[in-house]
Each structure stands twice: as C-alpha cells, then as structure tokens.
Amino acid sequence: MPTANAAPKTAMQRFLDAVERVGNMVPHPVVIFLILIAIVIVLSALLSTFGAAVTFERINADTHEIETATTEIRSLLDIEGIRFLYASLIPNFMSFTAVGLMIAAMVGAGVAEESGLVTALIRKLVVVSPAWALTYILAFVGIIASVAADAGYLVLIPLAGIAYLAVGRHPLAGLALGFAAVAGAFTVNMLIKPLDAVLVEFTNDAAHLVDPNRSIGLASNVWFSIASVLFLTVIIAFISDRMIEPRLGVYKPEKSVDGTVPDQSAGLSERESRGLRYALYGLIGLILVFCFLTLPSWAPLRNPETGELIGNSPFMNGLIALIMLIFLVTGWSYGIGAGTLRTLTEVIGAIEKSIKNLGGTIFLFFVLSQFVAYFTYTNMGTVMALSLSGALQAANIGALPLLLGFILVVAIIDLLLTGAIAKWAIFAPVFVPLLMKLGVEPEAVLAAYRVGDSPMNAITPLNAYFALVVGFAQKYDKSAGVGTIVSLMLPYVLWMYVLWTALFAGWQAFGLPWGL
Template sequence: MATVNAAPKTLMQRFLDGVEKVGNMVPHPVIIFLILIAIVIALSTVLGAFGTAVTYERINPDTHEIEEASTAIRSLLNADGIRFLYESLVPNFMAFTAVGLMIAAMIGAGVAEESGLVTALIHKLVAVSPRWALTYILAFVGILASIAADAGYLVLIPLAGIAYLAVGRHPLAGLALGFAAVAGAFTVNMLIKPLDTVLVEFTNDAAHLVDPNRSIGLASNLWFSIASVLFLTVIIAFITDRMIAPRLGAYNPENASAGTTTDQSAMLGEQESRGLRFAGFGLLGLIAVFCFLTIPSWGPLRDPTTGELIGSSPFMNGLITLIVLMFLVTGWAYGIGAGTLRTLTEVIGAIEKSIKNMGGTIFLFFVLSQFVAYFTYTNIGTVMALSLSGVLQAANIGALPLLLGFIVVVAIIDLLLTGAIAKWAIFAPVFVPLLMKLGVEPEAVLAAYRVGDSPMNAITPLNAYFALVVGFAQKYDKSAGVGTIVSLMLPYVVWIFVLWTALFALWKALGLPWGL
C-alpha cells in the first residue's frame, strides 16, 4: 500500500506494516479456504478415529427445553462423510444466506449508486457535518446498522469509504471505520432488534433451571447497550483518527482498480439538488406505505400472534426488504430528478451492472460456504467450545473473574463459531445457572456474552463478510489483500475488547442497572 507520510512511523505502525506484509504474502482467499478445507478434512479424520466427543446440556432451539446431548467429532472421510461431501455441494451454497442477502441488497444499492444518489448524499453529509464530526457520525450509524441484521456490511462499509474519499481522506480508513463499527459492536444497539428476542429466550430457558419464576425481558440489557454504543462510537472514531488514518497517510488515486471513480470533489449542482428532492419525495411515499402496513393494530407486518411490531415480527425479520426498497425507490427517484436514470430499462441495466461486478465475490462465497458447512458438520468448533467452557466452569473463582473469563472464552470461540445464536445456545445453559448460583443476575451474563461475541467479528476470516471487505478495499488499492484488512482491524479488535471489557467490569462493580 503506497503512503505519503513523512513523519517517522511508530513502533505500532511498523508492527502493523509487518502484519500487512506477511498477511498479503498468503495466497488468494479462495486458495486459503481450499487449504482450510483440507485441514478440516484431515483433522476430522484423526479426531474421529480417536472417538473424540463431549457430553453437555443445551437449549433445544425448537422447544426451548433443556436437554442432554452428546457431540462427537465426525469424520469427513468415512462413509457418511464422503456421502455428505458428495451430496451437499449445491445445498451448502444455497443455504449460505450471505449470498442471497448480498445480491438482494445490491439490487437497491446498485440503482442508488448508478443514479448518483450515493455520491450526492455523501456530498450532502460532508457539507452539513463538521469535518471532525464525520468519523463519529459514521461510527455511530455503523453500530446502529445492526438493527437491519447483516445489511450494514453491504451498505454502511462502502459508504464510509466513499465519505472519506469525498473529504480527501484515505478511503481504506473509512472502510476500516465502517467494518469496525458494523462488526465489532454487532450485538448492541440503542433499539431492540430481532437478535435480542432469541438471546433473551435462550437466557430465560437457562435461568429457569435455577429459578422457574426468574425471567428477563427484551430490554433487560438496554441501558448497558446504549452506554456501549456511545462508548464504542468514541473508541472507534478515536482509533480511526489517531492510529489508522495517520498510518495510511495521503491517498494516491493511482492505486485504485480500473473503473473505480475517485473524483468525489464536485459540489452539488442544480440537477443533483433536484434529484435529492425527488429522492426525498420517494422516501416519504415509501414511509407512508410502511406506516400503513405497520402502525394499525391489524397491520400485516405486525406479529400475527401478539400484535407487536418490535421483536420477532415480520417487519423486524424482513428489514432487509425495507433496505432494498428504500435504495431502489430513492435511487430511481433521484435518477428521474437528476436525469441520470429515467426509464425502467435503465434501472434494470444498473442492477445488472452491480450484480455482474460481484462475480468474483460470489465464487469466493461458493468456496467459503463449503468450508463453513464442512467445519459445522465435523463438530470441531462445538467440541472446542464445550471443552473450554468446561475448564472455566470447573475453575473455583469468584463471580466477576468468572464473568471476565467467560468473555475471553466467548471471544476465542468467536474466531471459529461466528453465529451469535449458535454459541449462546451452547453457553447459556452452562453459565447462566452457574453464575446465578453465585448471585449473578442473568442480565449480567447476557451482557457479558454481548461483549465477548462482537469484537472478533472484525478479524476472523470465518466472518462471511470478511472477504467482501477485502473486495471493497481492492477497489481503492489493487494490492490490498487479507493482510491489509487484518492489519487495519487489529487495533480496533484489541482496544474494543480491552476497553469494552473494562466498561463491563466497572458497570458490574458499581451495580448499575443493565436495562429495564
């Protein structure tokens, strides 16, 4: 990565440069995952031959009842494993939800980008925001983007790169900022989101093992989550401005990939302003439609059983649809107003262009989906998680040290098992009852899980969107690779994990309420 930075580099900057250099020496991400697939096959064969297994209690995701289960390492080279390898090639890819989500999101985002709406909005944001506040605004919005599940990866991260480019800063710093905000704080928000519903249900199921009358609500971590959002916004913005941006230095547009637009300096003209007005009208119309579908008690997007809108309702579960429609409607409306996309044929052309550009990413996801499926089939990650939790459970230590040890274990396992729900189904029946017997409220255990589960999302290659961020980076720097992203994200991961854990410990020590 070429930088223009005359100031001597600090020890940390030299270390991160070394991480980037070594990381970028590794092969193409597709080759990396092919190697990992070979390792998983070999490891499963060896461990399966020795009959490696573990017995534990878990929450049944369908009945929400506690049940005893035994998990053994399954070989991929015995008869069952070979049949799985042969039969699951296409189903593995079809079940990889990141692909469908990415394509759906790009339908709307492609129209918004091709029409010029994205650029116009960034220019507007830059014009109305003080320069010092842009980083904080992007970090804050990135954390809140988790309300739309994984859509933040596809929308906020590239927008952060464009926003930084628009103010003359290095776009990779913007991408790093967006990735840290979306991934590193994924489990907290200022609003109740669908993930909270599942996590709370599993927590209550585990708490009932000790006290059948003890339950927590959807807002049981609300105060801690709100404080975490504000706290992490400051941390992420500070790291970006003081560590990431200085290391990258000035941006050289010559490093950009062919076809990448780097001129973001033009001010809004009359056509662009008219397009934004049209986009605003389109957005208001869309909001009116969704108000009709959600506000009345009979609204079809409310929960058909409870009538609730927030929580596990069709509206919350299908927020990606709202995201797609929002970009599609406002993008086309902007195109009509600005004269860039007038006809439906032109809109379809914009969608086709955005999807064509994802060919390499889709192939990478195909290989990645096989690795994730094979790793899940072998149960290697589950056995490792249970083994580590068993060691921590057997340790004769106090409540707060046990909570802190629990955060560390969750973080380690998150490098291998990235799904927040799957891990909590394993950890909840172990640690919630154990800590409740030590006088720790279940709200605190769930808050500890949120802290441990998030930061590593920004550095593990098993995050389905890690490879996508590498692709975003290569638009601005042809030489960017896995090492580039790892070196950019390491400071975020370390400091978020350390300082967020410290905030949790202080919160617990002061006895502050976790939520409603």
Template sequence: MTTATTAPKTTMQRFLDTVEKVGNMVPHPVVIFLILIGIVIALSAVLGLFGAAVTFERINPDTHKIETASTAIQSLLTIDGIRFMYSSLIPNFMSFTAVGLMIVAMIGAGVAEESGLVTALIRKLVIVSPQWALTYILAFVGILASIAADAGYLVLIPLAGIAYLAVGRHPVAGLALGFAAVAGAFTVNMLIKPLDAVLVEFTNDAARLVDPNRTIGLASNVWFSIVSVLFLTVVVAFITDRMIAPRLGAYDPKLAAEGTVTEQGAVLSEAESRGLRFAGLGLLGLIAVFCLLTIPSGAPLRNPTTGELIGNSPFMNGLIALIMLMFLVSGWAYGIGAGTLKTLTEVIAAIEKSIKSMGGTIFLFFVLSQFVAYFTYTNIGTVMALSLSGMLQAANIGALPLLIGFIVVVALIDLLLTGAIAKWAIFAPVFVPLLMKLGVEPEAVLAAYRIGDSPMNAITPLNAYFALVVGFVQKYDRNAGVGTVVSLMLPYVVWMFVLWTALFAVWKMLGLPWGL
C-alpha cells in the same frame, strides 16, 4: 521531511514491514477455507477412529425437561460421510441463506450507489456541517457510511480532507478522522446493513449446534450498535481534536503533491440537489406505505396470532425486504431527479452491475457453505465447545473475562485476516456454542465480535483500502508513507479498542438488552 539520503527505518516501520510480509503470505480466503475443509475431513477421521464423544445435559425442546444427551464425532471418510459430501454439494449451497440475503440487499444498494445517491448524500451532509461541529459530524457520517463501504472509503475520506482544508485545518487530520470512522467502526451502524444479515445467519447456524430452536434476528445488536455509533463518534472526534490535529499543526500547502486540487466536488450541482429532494420524497412515500402495513391493528405485517410488530412478526422476519426497498426506491427517485437513472432499463442495469460485482463473494460463499456443512456434520464444533465449556466451568472462569479475551483474539487475527465474514465463519461455530454453554446469549458473542473485528482495520496494511488512504495522504504531504498513516491511526486504534471494550463490559455487567 525527508532528505536526499534515505532515513533509517524506525522500529514501527520495521514492524509494519514484517506485518506486510507475513500478511502477503496469507492465501486467498477461498484457499484458506479449502485448507480448513481438508483439516476438518482429516480431523473427523482421526477423532472418529478414537471414538471421541461428549455427554451433556440439555433442555428437550419438546418436553422442556432437562435430559442427558450424547454427541460423537462423525467421520467424513466413512461410507456415510463420503455419500454426504458427494450428494450435499448443491443442497449445502442452496440452504446457505446468507447468499440470498446478500443478493437481496445488494439489489437496493446497487441502485443507490450507481445512481449517485450515496455519494451525493455524504457530500451534502459534509457541506452543511457548521464549523464547530464539523469533526463530530464527519465522524458520525463516516461511521454510518459503512452501509455502503466503498462510498465511505472513496468519498467520505477525501471529502473529510477537503472539508478540513476549507476551514483552515490540516487536511491530513481530516483524512485520518475519516479513515478511523469508516474503518475503525465498520461493523456497527444505526441502520441494518447487508453485513448484518450474513453475521446473524452464521450466528444462528452456530447457536443451533447447542439449541436447534435458538435464533436471533437482524436487529439483535441494534441497541448496542446505536450506542456504539454515538460513543465512537465522540471518541474519534476527541482524538482528532486533542491528539492528531495538535500534532500535525498548521498545514503548509507546499507539501502538497503537484496538481492536487482541493476544492473539487465541494458544491452539489442543481441536478444532484434535485435528486436528493426526489430521494427524500420517495423515502417518505415508502415509509407511508409501510406505516399502513404495520401500524393498524390486524395489519398484514403484524403477527397474525399475537398482533405484535417487534419480535416474531412478518415485519421483523422480512426486514431485509424493507432495507432493500429503502435503497431501491430512494436510489431510483434520486436517479430520476438527478438524471442518472431515468428508465427502468437503467435501473435493471444498475442491479445487474451490482450482482456481477459479487461474483467473487458468491464463490467464497459456495466454499463457505461446504465448510459449514462439513463442520456441522462432523459434530467437531459441538464436541469442542462442550468440552471447553466443561473445562472453563470447572476452572470457574467468568463469562465476561472470556468474552474480553475473545475480543482480543479476534483483534489480533484481524491484522492478518481482515474479512469480517471469513473470520466469523471460523469463530462462530466454536465460540457461540462454547459461550452459550456458559450462559452467554448469542447476541453478546456477536457484539463482542463486532468490537474485535473493527479498530484494527484502520492500521493493518492488509486492508484493501489502506494503500488508497496512503495515496490520499500523499496528495497533501508528498513525503508521507505507510509509517505516516500508521502513526496517525495508532491513537485511534488503541483508544477505540480499549474504550469500546470497556463499554461492552459495562453493558454486559448491567444486563442491558443488545437489540430487539
């Protein structure tokens, strides 16, 4: 409780003020990559002038024999380099496949979100949860809500507070639970989501710096992600029940801000319920179609030579199409049932709205594509990775300690640069080749990145939704502020980070498969 006089700031609050001040000095991601492009150009010129190069052994992809090769830095300020930068502007962007994958995925996701399917589905799952399992179901649904991040932040978190209040528990504990689940485990899911497509493409671009034929698929982290979802569900629920809820104690409704309505949206309308039934039928119909396309021997989506389905097959190579159709069909079916999207024209309008909202992301991708192309052309990443891997191999530093150190570095940087895509665009060209040289598969590096990029999202004020969560908390406690939210989220961040990293280490030591 605050008094008439302003209480002195605690050490934590002063620390957060500093973080926020420093974070506000970080420029827009586009500006960051423009600066990085300038650094790459200048660095390539300097290193090229000194003839920086590295000699290494590799397996020839044609003969499969070990051969000695050499890679030198190529300057972008030579005649050839300037020609490359000028003539490759459009090809760089057009070959940046992450753009196409993101747009295709958003065609379906846009329909599902605009029709109201995602919102209704989250609300339905929360409403039907039995009281004894409410915390676990909220945590589980919150983690899965990252398939549509906006819906998770805007719908799941406030509904978690309402659900807790409805069963006589402190609503702020519910809000904390929802925020930890949605933000703290953002990069893993039981479903393949648009973010996975971008991260995988960046990983493949980086892996090709070492092995031009090395690629991973959309489901390359699926087993680790599924286990992580279940594991983190238990962790988040345990922390809520054993640490957060006891600390908050019984709720005093007098603390609520004036005009707060706690029961709003607690029951689905008949139209929404009908929409969910239609969505289920539409999804079952789509699954039936894909069963016909995949299960029979000689089905068109099986590998025409080997007949395999999981692996190198049209089904797995075009998995993004299935994801898009799942959202599109179920979203449209929900819209028909609920009356929110009745005509094809309305569906097209929903898709157009979704694509329009990606304008800033597409522009960021344009700049990213130039950075990736320039970085690849100069061979800086290859030379750096090979040089560092040689030093690390000579120092006998194990791959696992290096992976854990990588997780820590990503987590610290996430306090100031929260975008998962922007950070991976920087880290992937350096760490994927480096660790591949140490015998670490690209799937493991990407799994490590998922851990480092996630928990800090729930504590950094630079998270785009952090201020929104502060507002949610203030509805139930008008005296709350940034420090309140951070103090609530600290136990989640610390324990999720430590235990999730431990899970990763055990997974790596046991040699378990990361995905398909």
C-alpha cells in the same frame, strides 16, 4: 499502499506493516479456504478415530427445555461423511444466506450508486457536517446499522469508504471504520432487534434451571447497550483518526481522462439538488406505504399471532427487503430528478451492472459455504467451545473474574463459531446457572456475552463478509489482501476488547442497572 513521509513510523505502525506484509503473502482467499477444507477433512477423520467427544447440557430450540447431549467429532471420510461431501455441495451454497442478502442489497444499492444518489448524499453530508464529526457520525451509524441484520455490511461499509474519499481522506480508513462499527459492535444497539429476542429467550430458559420464577425482558440490557453504543462510537472514531489514518498516509486517487483529480467536495449543482428533493419525495412515499403495512393492528407485516411489530414479525424478519426498496426507490427518484436514470430500462441496466461485479465474490462465497458446512458437520467447533467452557467452569475463582474469563472464552471461540445464537445456545445453560448461584444476575451474564461475541467478528476470516471487505478494499488499492484487512482491524479489536471489558467490569462493580 501510500504512506506518509513526514514523520517516522511508530513501533505499532511498523508491527502492523509487518502483519500486512505477511498476511498479503498468503494465497488468494479461495485457495485459503480450499486448504482449510482439506485440513478439516483430515482432522475430522483423525479426531473421530480417537473418539473425541464431549457431553453437555443445552437448550432445545423447539421445546426450550434443557437436555443432555453428547457431541462427537464426525468424520468426513467415513461412509456418511463422503455421502455428505457429495450430496450437500449445492444445498450448502443455496443455504448460505449471505449470498441472497448481498444480491438483494446490491439490487437497490446499484441503482442508488449508478444514479449518483450515493455521491450526492455523501457530498451533502460533508457540506452540512463539521469535518471532525464525519468519523463519529459514520461510527455511530455503523453500530446502529445492526438493527437491519447483515445489511450494514453491504451498505454502510462501502459508503464509509466513499465518504472518506469525498473529503480527500484515505478510503481504506473509511472502510476500516465501517467494518469495525458494523462487525465489532454487532450485538449492541440503541434499539431492540430480533437477535435480542432470541438471546433473551435462551437466557430465561437457562435461568429457570436455578429459579423457575426468574425471567428477564427484551430490554434487560438496554441501558448497557446504549452506553456501549456511545462508548464504542468514541473508541472506534478515535482509533480511526489517531491510529489507522496516520498509518495509511495520504491517498492518491486515480486521475480522470484529462489528467485531473475529480473534486468530490464541491457544492451540489442545481440538477443534483433537484435529484435529492425527488429522492426525498420517493422516500416519503415509501414510508407512507410501509406505515399502512405495519402500523394498524391488522397490518400484514405484524406477527399474525401476537400482533407485535418489533421482534419476531414479518417486518423485522424481512427488513432487508425494506433496505433494498429504500435504495431502489430513492435511487430511481434521484435519477429522474437529476436526469441520470430516467427509464426502467436504465434502472435494469444499473442493477445488472452492480450484480455483474459480484462474480468473484459469489464464487468465493461458494467455496466459503462449503467450508462452513463441513466444519459444522464435523462438530469440531462445538467440542472446542465446550472444552474451554468446562475448563473455565471448573476454575475456583470469584464472580467478576469468572465473568471476565467468560468474555475471553467467547472471544476465542468466535474465531471459529461466528453465529451469536448458536454459541449462546451452548454457553447459556452452563454459565447463567453457574453465575446465578454466585449472586450474578442473568442480565450481567448476557451483557458479558455481548462484549465477548462482537469485536472478533472484524478479524475472523470465518465472518462471511470478511472476504467481501477485502473486495471493497481492492477497489482503492489493487494490492490489498487478507493481510491488509487484518492489519487495519487489529487495533480496533484489541482496544475494543480491553476498553469495552473495562466498561463492563466497572458496570458490574458499581452495580449499575443493565436495563429495564
């Protein structure tokens, strides 16, 4: 990785360099997950033999009632476990939603990239935006991208790398910025998204254990979420500019055939400008179609029972389709205007090219899907989460220290259980009633969960998209590996936890309203 020679490295930079060297000494990610699968199989057999189990209360996802359950460690080496290992191989992969999302997103993104739309848009952004604002714009858009579920991982992160490259900055810094924004602030947004509906529903079910008349709404964390988005935008951008990019130094891109370095920051040509106009026309046409499909009360993309559009509706549940169509339509429209991608055959060729490049990633996802399924089957993550939450619950401390301890427990467990909904189904019936009895509003408990659940997403290898980011990085640095990403993301994770937790503590201490 290129480094700057002008100034000596700080102690933190030397530490991160060491983390990167050690991390990159580990085997290929596929080998890592094969080793982890073997460890899970052996541990499950040992823990099951010793009868490891835990009893707890949880929210039934179907009836929304509190039920008592006992979770035992399940062995992968007994008769049922061996049957599961054998029979679930293909179902594990087919149910791994990250694969479908990735392929669907690349159908549109491949056309947009091959036509030249992505490069033209980035260059246009560079021209119209002050140089200092680029980092903040990308950080803000990355956080907001969570409204489109996991599409931000597949679209915003590589775009951030391209944007940095376009202005002569290190593209790995752009990738790190995008990953920190998309993953590290995933549970907050300025808009209400489907995840909020599920988290609020589970919160209400838990609150009814103490007060059957106490309920919170979808916007119960909206003020804290909006403040968190703005706060984290500044933090992420500041860390990128002051810590990540100086450590990476000057990036030296590959030269073209004639020995020159392509100028990505030049003004747009007439053909490119015409292509952008065509892309705008295509976008407007697509928006009109979706207005017809969503705005009328009878619109087919509304919830057929409640009529709602934002929340549990076909529109929100299938938002990845809209993302795909936006890139597909605007990419092809740009190609027609700029003369780079005119025929349907050329469009299909662009799609095929983008999907061919996913071969290694798809194989990695195949192995990763097996590990996630095996780990879930054994119940080891659930038992560990409940054991930690039980220890925290038993601690005789005040409300605010308990909230801060709760954030820490959620952060630790997020290394093993990355699903925000699954963890909240376990934690809500424990901590919401406990803290309500101490005078803490359920809105505050949910806000604490948002803080604890997000930043660790940027550093846990169990994040389905962590390996994908490694692949993005190798496009610019062939030697990049797991250690490279971990060393880039550590400063974000640490400072986001410290400062975001401080914001939460101040919010709670001053009694500010969490939402509507």
